Structure formats: structure tokens, C-alpha cells
Amino acid sequence: MSTHSRSRRSILFNVRLFQPDQKVEHPQIPVFQRTGSSLTSDFQQRLVEAGGTSCFVSSVEDAQSKLRGLHPDSKVICSADPEITGTLSIHDVRDPHELADVDVGIFRAKFGVAESGAVWITQEDLVVNALAFLSQHLVVLLDPEQLVSDMHEAYRRVQLNLTAFGCFMMGPSATADVEATLIHGAQGARSLIVFFLPSSNTPDQ
Numbered sequence: 001m002s003t004h005s006r007s008r009r010s011i012l013f014n015v016r017l018f019q020p021d022q023k024v025e026h027p028q029i030p031v032f033q034r035t036g037s038s039l040t041s042d043f044q045q046r047l048v049e050a051g052g053t054s055c056f057v058s059s060v061e062d063a064q065s066k067l068r069g070l071h072p073d074s075k076v077i078c079s080a081d082p083e084i085t086g087t088l089s090i091h092d093v094r095d096p097h098e099l100a101d102v103d104v105g106i107f108r109a110k111f112g113v114a115e116s117g118a119v120w121i122t123q124e125d126l127v128v129n130a131l132a133f134l135s136q137h138l139v140v141l142l143d144p145e146q147l148v149s150d151m152h153e154a155y156r157r158v159q160l161n162l163t164a165f166g167c168f169m170m171g172p173s174a175t176a177d178v179e180a181t182l183i184h185g186a187q188g189a190r191s192l193i194v195f196f197l198p199s200s201n202t203p204d205q
Helices: 003-017 039-049 060-070 151-157
Strands: 053-056 077-079 104-108 111-113 118-122 137-142 166-169 191-196
Touching: 039 053, 060 137, 060 191, 111 151, 118 137, 118 151
Parallel strands: 053 191, 077 104, 104 137, 137 191
Antiparallel strands: 111 118, 118 166
């Protein structure tokens, strides 16, 4: 048996041997009282700082019109939201590689976080997870009533036992590894805009 294997077995043995006699309860997530500006304005400001933008749309038709104005030359528009139509149905995608040429990816987020400008998305929102990462541009639909104040409140809403994949997304892709220069779109979406559009279905996580 190698030294590495012996060390691993010794560590695991001692972990099992010295387990506490009583179970320790998980710490409670505190609830902080919010004062000052609105959740929406905070979310919009943080999103801008992360390189994204946002706008209010009054209807699905308004959203479609703004989408055409933002990306008039887009050839492949793939929507995972049934309200917004595109040129490619996400339900027709059988292999994630088929999304490699998507110009605009559209999906609805479960909720947004005001303190960071992030949105919570799951496998159920994307249908094919690669949509959020291979699309050149992202349009995220978000019900303005589904905003939470901070990550403490966000974690109370996240239920990983109900999905195989979920993540917080904050703005478009960004990196500052080269000469400490911030570059958007180097490793993923080049732009991200949030359309505030009420949803007929209340998110469950």
C-alpha cells in the first residue's frame, strides 16, 4: 500500500473515530432589515457595474420589439421561454453543440439578487444548460416581483434538491487576467440584458 493510501485511510479513520456525540444544528440564516433604496434600483445599479443592462417591458410584444431593436442582424435566436419566440426552439436541440452558433439566447430567471445584480437560473429554466454559456448575447426575463435583498435571502429560496443544475449569473462573461484589463465576452456571453417582465407563473425555487 502506498504512503498516500495509508495517510488517507488514517485520516478517514480518525474522522470517524472522533465524531461529536451530539449532532450540531446548522446555523440559522439571519434576516437583515432593509432600508433605503428599492430592490429594483439596487439590482439595476449592481447589474450595470457587472457589465449588464436592464429595461422594463410592458408586454411580450414589447419584449419581442426590443429584442429585434437590440439584435437586428442576429440569425439564430434560441428561446427557452415559451412566451418569446425565436428562430430555433430549445426543445429541438438534442446535442449542446448545436447551440454553438446561437447569436441570442433567451430564458427566464427564477429570481434576482439586489445586492449583486445576479440572477438564479436552473436546468429547468435553460432546458439545455449550454444555452447560457454558448450564446453570444443573453436576454434574461425577470419578474420584478421576484427580487430578493441579499444572498442570505437568496439561499433561503434556492432548493438544490429540486434541480440537477443551478447557478447565479451576474452580467456577461468577464475576465481581467491579462494585464489587469477588464474584458467582456472573452469566455462566454458578450452581453447580458435583463427584461423586467412579469411572469404568469410564480417561481418555486
